[in-house]
Amino acid sequence: MTLAVNEVSVPVDFDNTGEDIIHPPVLMTGEASYKRVTTLVSRIIEAPKAPAIWYPCFFLSAGLAGLLFALIGYEVFTGVGVWGNNSPQGWGFPIINFVFWVGIAHAGTLISAILLLFRQKWRTGINRFAEATTVFAVVCAGIFPGIHVGRPWFAYWLAPYPNIMGDWPNFYSPLLWDALAVGTYTTVSVLFWYLGMIPDLATLRDRATTRFRHTVFGILSMGWRGSARHWKIYDRALLVIAGLATCLVMGVSSTVSTDFAVSQIPGWHETIFPPLFTVGAIFSGFATILFLAYPVRAIFGLKSLITDRHLDNVAKITLFMASIVFYIYLIEFFTAYYSGSTMERYVYLNWMFGPYWWAAWAMLVFNGVIPQVLWFKKARKTWWIAAPVGLFCLAGMWCERFVIIISSITHDFLPSSWHHFVPTWVDYGMLAGSFGLFFTLFLLFCRFVPVVAMYEVKSILPQSHVHLPKAAGEKK
């Protein structure tokens, strides 16, 4: 039985969020032809000028990114004292930001890899720019541990190289694992992103009207010519990388969580930290997509490719992840109570009612309560509800990292070593600057790289579904 129709043309504003068991969902509105997919995406890059709103956004972001690099310069020349970090809180904002950005970095891999493994066709509309957020978030994340080491010019000491002192790095150290995991993740996400882009770069090459464009995209697309034999290898490789990247997503967040969890500090040493960090990462990644997708499709006119159904699904997954995050929070509180240990219990009371109470409550409300409005279809379909919810989730996840990193260590076993952590203006400036860097890269990406994976969208259009001449006899 086939229900695929050959020519689909539904209005651009068609509501495709409804549930219909019999018919496959409409994943592209408007005239669903190959040509239109190519045109819709390529014209963004081929237009001589970006949409008007792009320029103020870009200059604002670039300004903030400039601030980040200025502050890094200030920090490098002055020393780590410019931050609020002090004993016992030696980690402070840089590590909060690191964990935060690493978390966001997981959406792209997840959407591309896990949804690919789960055969979720709707991922094609959003995977490309989700992967882009991955790459840019990893860039932001990588900066912070780099400058946090204090003397970044000695960062190469992390590498196991034969040296005059005859010693080697400590392979038991979670910080070394971090460097390995984040380095691997950066490489993998860039390769995955680039490999997935090659056919689309070939599209731009073939559409190029100037010699310059033709040369640039020609080199970038590696001479791709759409051969069926190549597609077979290419698909296999993407599937294999997706499998490995899915494992890597879990591995990277879990590794980041060991920075805390291998210690003995109550509030840090929790065996659920690896899955908590993984789930939290996925959650913040999807929240980012939920937040970014609305402006992207509005500014670049992609409403027929990134349809309401895509965003509805993203919102549902955000809600799903929020529910698991909330589950883990509740299990944390329960287990702390259940331990019967004064130390464990104190940590959670201190979270909720101690000096940083606002962060803990923000974490619970923003991550656990506010996303629950997404249970309602009306909320998922309304941009001015869904997008802010995504923003709340991001704020909540930042607060979660604040709670974990700051609250636990500033109140450990020995009251005499308790110390209040106060961030400085440099801390806040760098946090804002990292957002600037992220958005600068993201805006450049939107302007110069195909925002939607054209060939993948084409492959899921109804007319791309073929009946196999030979198999027709075998199948009933």
Next chain:
Amino acid sequence: MNDASQQIIKLGSRDELYLQNAGTRWMGIFAGIGIVALAAAFGVGASLHDHLRQFYFSYLTAWIFCFAIAASALFFVIGHHLFKSSWSSVVRRLAEGLAGNFVPLLVLFLPIIPGMRQLYPWMSRMYMNSSPDLHNKIGFLNPQFFALRMALYAAALIGISLYMRSASLRQDQDGKVKRLLNLQWHSAWCYLTIFWVINLVGADLVMTLQPTWISYIEPAFFFAATGMMVYAVLPLLAMALQAGGRLKDIITAEHYEDMGRWLYAWAMFWTYLGFAQYMLIWYANKPDETMNYLIRDMGPWVIITIVLFLGHFIIPLFGMLPRQCKRVKPLLAFWCIWLLFFGYLDFFERIQPQVWSATAAGRKAMAGVHKFNPYALPHSLAGLAWMPLHPAALLTSLLCLVGLVSLLLAHTFYLLQKGALLPIRDPKLPESIAFENF
């Protein structure tokens, strides 16, 4: 409805879609085996003269194993609706049958109740007052609250599984697509509820066997061990039915491959959570946590621990990787039985080392967690670790397992023969039958 009704013709004859008399026959056979095996288990358990201590532990292990099969089947059915899967429509009815076992499981839980004082140290108020940390959690670990929680879990499991099955059967009758849409709509909250319930059952029935031990991940780890079971049982059930001439052309290598992939994924997920727990406890080395692993490092248990790690992770990791292992029926059957065995061994390893701590001397040693050192225990006390591994004790465990699993299967066949073996008027069925993997 035109599409759906047309498909019924293609599905095959009535003999291929219904169990008919064979269902009753298998039900009788399994019920017979189950009752005999349980009676024998009781007999062997009683002959150990340990106040039935070993029998209760063996019975609890087998009960948890059966619970895991039913609960994971329920989770699978709800997940099918929640994620609007299409490939799994052909095995949905079988999973619904497995998931319909919560009423018999509730009845089969009753024999555990007289053994609660043997199984759970926290039933004794004196024990709970023996250390401040234990005293602090009397509010949670007391018989009344425990009974209330169990009642809530049972209500949720029975209610949701009944709804999932009956709505699906009614859809067979009237063919209303609306019923499936309702199932999809309700699946979201059902999914969360069942997720919580499985976690909490793990915390309540398994983690509290050693009330002094805590691990934040243990409920989720129990969930990971549970969730795998359905993917090991479903292919075996489908193969058995196909051998009996049912669903012959309906369940194909493509469906087996998907079930095999999920089995593989859950086995790896189990490893992920188990490794997270082990590595962090090993690294931080806190006495109240390492206790759990030290007990499993005593005497013969270290061998079981290593065998479990190899059999549940390393060997399937490579062994199940080739595509044919999930597509060729005998190969997949081998891996299903393999992982069912190691799934049982996992529950065995979680529950039965506590047999020794259920003795008076063991309890005394366990209460002083911070002084607990299994390597410094007197020989007589450490020797208790062997108890569940004596041949008679192992026989008790085996008989309990055979008995409870047979009763579970008897009831499953009872449910399966009541309707068609697949949701015949599910509009997704054609897509599911024609399904092909990439």
Next chain:
Amino acid sequence: MTTIATSSSSAGSEHAGLFGVLAEFDGPQSLVDAAANIRTAGYRRWDCYTPFPIHGLDKVMAIPRSILPMVVAGAAASGAIGALALAWFCNAYDYPMIFSGKPYWGLPAHTAVAFPALVLSGVVTSFMCVFVFCALPRFHHPLFEMPQFRRVTDDGFFLAIEATDPCFSPVNTAELLRSLGAVSVELVKD
């Protein structure tokens, strides 16, 4: 870039200077149908060119399964073993040192080193394999000289039979393709 009418008689038995024949089809379904016929006709050196991977075309063309997963598995395993060996060499052999009361070489901790190494070598190998197995990058290809072939990355569906194929004949092959419903059939210069 000559049409059949002008070149059919001039091409010799060697088909010198000829890459093959390029046919365009109007959609995925007609391409798949044509591919099935070309395969039955006994051609060996031919290929389809599409804007996206068509599910099932590989079966119709009988493209063998790629050995890529095997190569990647090997690379991933050696990456993991290499990392474990490195940790052993550094911390247990060359400069033994006790960290937090642990053994010199401990699998639970060193898994965290082996795992990223496994993924990294696996992914980099898959990436390289794509280019090695596809013989890319290749910036010049006879097909790129055909103006209509620019649409292969947009909405064009092509089938090309190479002149090196034993069954190839500029006239008959083109005729066969035309009979299979090709929108256009043209010879491609090498």
